[in-house]
Amino acid sequence: MQGYYTRIENDALDIAARLKEIDDGYFIVYNGYFKRLEVHNKKQGKNTFCLVVPSNRLNARTVELVRRTRAENADRLLAEIDFHNARVEEEALRRAASV
Known part of the structure; x- marks a missing residue:
């Protein structure tokens, strides 16, 4: 898999530099195997993967x-997810009750 990665050092919107301002361990790669941009952090040890860049475009949403x-x-973040899931479940129960 190693040959599929291309490290992105510079980009038009300086997203790579902005990520390094958050944590100097962050770096961006283009994964040629999956045809997507990914954020990694070298401080995580052997498994550096953090996330897939949404919409495959480097922009402020990535930061x-x-x-x-x-x-x-x-x-x-977990509290936000739990709150959202509770709302979805309540809505599903309301819909089921009204049928």
Whole structure:
């Protein structure tokens, strides 16, 4: 798999540099096997993968997603997911009751 990765050092919107401002371990690669952009962090050890870049475009949403999904935000992110899932479940129960 190693030959499929191309490291992105510079981009038009300086997303790679902006990610390094958040944490100097972040780097971006283009995964030629899956044809997608990925964010990795060398500080994670052997498995550096963090996330797939949404819409396969480097933009401000990429920076926001990286900030949101950082380990120190895990509790807040899990609370958001639980809240969303509860709302979806309540809506499904309401729909089932009205049928």
